[in-house]
Amino acid sequence: MGGISELAQQLLRFFPEATLHSAYEAGFSGYVLHRVLKLHGIDNIVVHAAAVEVSAHSRVKTDKRDAQKLASQLEAGRLRGIRVPTPEQEQRRLLSRTRSQLVQQRSAVQNQIRMKAHQFGLIAPEDRRQMSHKLVAELLERSPAEAFRFVVEVHWQVWEFK
Template identity: 40%
Template sequence: MFAHTFTGLDVHAVNVAGHALNPATGEISNHTMASDPAVVLEWVRRFAPPVKVVYESGPTGFVLALYLRDAGINCVVAASSKLLRAPGDRIKTDQRDARVLAEMLAVGSVTEVRIPDPEKEALRDLSRLRSGTAKDLAHARQHVNAILLRHGIRYPKETRWTQEHGPWLHRQRFDEPALQFTYQADVEQAELLAEHHKRIDKQVAVTAAACRYGPVIDALMCLRGIQITTGYGLAVQSGDWTRFTGPSIGSYLGLVPR
């Protein structure tokens, strides 16, 4: 069905800028409102149906889209990486961004992202937590290694961060009090993150066994090098595997160099 009104929303944590466009009549309406789904719905319902709404994917998530869809409003979320922008266009305001979204929606040039349900988003959040903690742990360990390397201290064995490596780290001493404090703080940070990482891995294993992606995770674990945490991350982030081809799944997962 032809949507009489195309509405672009520039969504922020505090407010939302809206731009409604009716191509048939040329009618345009701009409005800035509070970032409350109920307030946005009230404004959208001022226009005669059918109405189609779009906003850009970002840190505000999918709460607004799910709320509008539950209210019967056709709302899509645009992939921010696929939005067309002129190379020399450096003017950026909320109302301008909302207008660009509405115009792109009207001509059908919006690339939509799949809107996950609350359960799927929760599973993804756990995967993101695990990934972020792993990066923080790697950085914390790099800080410890860097201090030792700068002061000519080398662990005598090849494998580090083992049960033997921990006591060895605590035996290292420096003459400067400031350096000793910094070193001990870095070691403590690395150990705390390691314990936190282990606790997350246990939760991932429990969640993977009970969630709807269990069969997919089990299938992925049949591949060499994929353990339960990797399989869980691939399954929940990819969602519906039928929407991918061989080359596109590699690009989506970041396995294909740009």
């Protein structure tokens, strides 16, 4: 947070008499920047990326073009901010979203093991058995090649770890 705070302080030093307005697209970096800017008295909004107007002729995305679009739309008052969750709400979301991601990753690993077994003829296409640790052990026992065993064991370890 130190670098973000320094950024806000520098903006205030460069423009001491100005009312500062800023906007950025919501993304992976979360809302720390928003909170720090607001804390320093800078009017900031976080916008949904899809809500930023795009010219029909300008399909190329670059950081410079995106920044110019945000600045011009902010100046024209055409940007609407999203609701920024509190730090507590963000923490609560973290648990449920992480669990959901892990479940998806586990399913992906199970599907990868199943595809490898199909590839080597160890599971018939119509086989609808639930992928289980018992089934993986059975596939490894019947494995025709060391490379197959290695790949499935690596996937299995990822699955078990999650």
